[in-house]
Amino acid sequence: MKKIVIGLCCLLCLAQFIPVVEAKDAVTVYIFTKGEDEISQKTVLFFKKLQNKYTFEVVEYEVWNSEWKEDREKRKLADKVAETFGEEIIGAPYIVIGDNYTLDEYAESFNEELENALINELNNNKYVDVVEKIYNEIKKQNNVDKILAPLLMLLLPSIIGIIIFISRKSQKNKD
Numbered sequence: 001m002k003k004i005v006i007g008l009c010c011l012l013c014l015a016q017f018i019p020v021v022e023a024k025d026a027v028t029v030y031i032f033t034k035g036e037d038e039i040s041q042k043t044v045l046f047f048k049k050l051q052n053k054y055t056f057e058v059v060e061y062e063v064w065n066s067e068w069k070e071d072r073e074k075r076k077l078a079d080k081v082a083e084t085f086g087e088e089i090i091g092a093p094y095i096v097i098g099d100n101y102t103l104d105e106y107a108e109s110f111n112e113e114l115e116n117a118l119i120n121e122l123n124n125n126k127y128v129d130v131v132e133k134i135y136n137e138i139k140k141q142n143n144v145d146k147i148l149a150p151l152l153m154l155l156l157p158s159i160i161g162i163i164i165f166i167s168r169k170s171q172k173n174k175d
Helices: 003-015 039-050 072-084 108-122 130-174
Strands: 028-033 056-063 096-097 101-104
Touching: 028 039, 028 072, 028 130, 039 056, 039 108, 056 072, 072 096, 072 101, 072 130, 096 108, 101 108
Parallel strands: 028 056
Antiparallel strands: 028 096, 096 101
């Protein structure tokens, strides 16, 4: 009986790490920028203007601040996203629309291409928000790292104590 209780406790502890999938209603365009950089701001402005024609979200992540210092957490997200697409970020802005389109750098000559990519995702019944998915994985991993070490420090002595108790109890029953 005690083994069953211990097993259930272990399963309950592990259940908190099962991923939760949420439905996504709106398409989101992600723009990893250099903050106040002129090209980055033109990119954001272009998508803000498109919001007058289409319903979608724009999320800007400033990967470098105005002093050109890297924001490590946001840069880690950008790099993981690029890695998912088999790419490496060589400039900013880095634009991500769904799981089918990315663009590294921006010029007005790409406006039609960007709008078409957005329209394709708006019409995509199987839209996948890759950036949000990766962001949640990073956040979950950070939470696991913050919880796992203290949890192990608390649970390990208890588990060892239970094992010793059960083995002694079994030994007494054999005698």
